[in-house]
Amino acid sequence: MTKRPPMAKLRTPRYGLRIRRQYEAVLAKSKAKYKCPRCGAEALRRIRLGIWKCKKCGFEFAGGAWEPRTSVSTTAEAGLARVTGR
Numbered sequence: 001m002t003k004r005p006p007m008a009k010l011r012t013p014r015y016g017l018r019i020r021r022q023y024e025a026v027l028a029k030s031k032a033k034y035k036c037p038r039c040g041a042e043a044l045r046r047i048r049l050g051i052w053k054c055k056k057c058g059f060e061f062a063g064g065a066w067e068p069r070t071s072v073s074t075t076a077e078a079g080l081a082r083v084t085g086r
């Protein structure tokens with residue numbers, strides 16, 4: 001019986017180029033400018049993970065971790081609009 005080292009699997013190069021590309025894309029997203037939902041100025045900045053603030057009017061809100069609007073939040077908003085009736 002041969003004893004296989006238990007950590008051998010962890011040494012395989014699992015985190016390659018692809019995941020790095022994704023990370024870079026996400027990083028660029030978080031640095032991009034977004035429109036403020038209140039005043040419409042492109043002055044939205046991410047001040048913390050998931051917290052966005054407009055430099056122009058000071059409007060602060062919780063959004064996606066990497067972008068102010070995520071597919072999840074837009075779906076939630078659509079559902080909310082349906083319930084409240086516009």
Ligand SMILES: [Zn+2]
Pocket residue numbers: 036037038039040041054055056057058059
């Ligand atoms: Zn604003």
